[in-house]
Amino acid sequence: MLSLSNKNAVITGGGSGIGKAVCLLFAQQGAVVYVTDISEANAQNTVDEITANGGKGFVAACDVSNQQKVVDSFAQIGRIDILVNSAGVSHIGKADNTSEADFDRIYNVNVKGLYNCLFAAIPMMQKQGGGVILNLSSVAAVVGLSDRFAYSMSKGAVYAMTMSVAKDYIKDNIRCNCISPGRVHTPFVDNFLAKNYPGKEQEMFEKLSKTQPIGRMGKPDEIATLILFLCSDEAGFITGSDYPIDGGFIKLNS
Template sequence: MFSLQQKIAVVTGAGSGIGKAVALLFAKQGAQVYVADINKEQADATVNEISSSGGTAQSLVCNVAKQKETQDAFATFSHIDILVNSAGISHIGKAEDTTEEDFDRIYNVNIKGVYNCIKAALPRMKEKGGIILNLASVASSVGLPDRFAYSMSKGAVVGMTLSVAKDYLKDNIRCNCISPARVHTPFVDGFLKKNYPGKEAEMFDKLSKTQPIGRMAKPDEIACLILYLCSDEASFITGNDYPIDGGFVKLNN
């Protein structure tokens, strides 16, 4: 089950965090993985890790916020079976203290970046069908403090997911998204080090306990849900947003 043999998969943001976990798992399941990331060094590191385990992968250095750059990167493919839009950035702040520059930066990566990759991938999926999986967030459906721009961007991801799923049913293209709560990635460690120097362990514990399950998710756990939704076993699933949140949305009362 969940074999990706003979599949070509492009995973954005695959140089670290959730994207990297997805790339590693997809390769393990037999996919030919293209590790798309703005950071060549990190992309190459993921490729090397896959190759050393017997998998097949190549780096695809790309700034998803730039449409021409994205189109040029995807032009190397005649066909894509799976696109995972994992590249994303965060921002802390309310509406009144979010600057225009901050807002545009979030928009360009988290919204336009997803759009650019979808736009580039669709023509390469129409002939044989394909699967698009977008990374949204619990922030798209639950009010989180100090996450104005980030929540806006993830709400847009859900909207794009539903639209693409509807428009490309006849082309045998499935499109879903997932909405994680907090996941322990290098971003979290960097955020704590920058904003809470000397109190990293205390704040990590506090953030972990905001999930009713009592901890943050591991990137591997998120990757497993993505694998299922991108596999043939999920062939009847499209146009859905799946929370993977340790009970955050339904049990945090």
């Protein structure tokens, strides 16, 4: 069950957080994993963990916001059976205090970066007879979150692009889905708390955790398990769907 043997998987943002958890799990399940991250050092650390556990992994470092670099990187891989678009950045701010530079930064990575990966991978999947794409959206795509204007914009775009790709390429045997995590405990969360709430990290961590009805943040491994299922052959009848994985945040807070 859920074997990825003989499959090449590209995971963007694979150097940390959810992306890294996906890389490690996919390698454990037999995939050859290509770790894409803007930080080559972080990507190499993930690959080192993969190989230390007997898996196969390679660094495919590139800036997803640069289309030509993405196209060149993917072309070197040669075959992509699974693409997981996990790379992303966040921002705190409302519409009237988000600078143009910050808005563009979020757009360039979370929206244009995902588009660039789709632009490069879809023709390869068409040529080889199919593939699977999994995008990371967020509860922010469908629920108003305070001070998350630009981030919410970007994740709404991820959701819309997912549905469009699923519709346009279903006859090419390309499945495309997305997931919408709630708050997940990653290094980003720890860095955010240290920067914005020095001395009150634990207090704020507990406060943020309790915004989810289940009473805690998700774990990267839990998110990776859902991604594994949706990218496996066992999920062959699933496309054009979004899966909340949010500790009850969307449904139980409404």
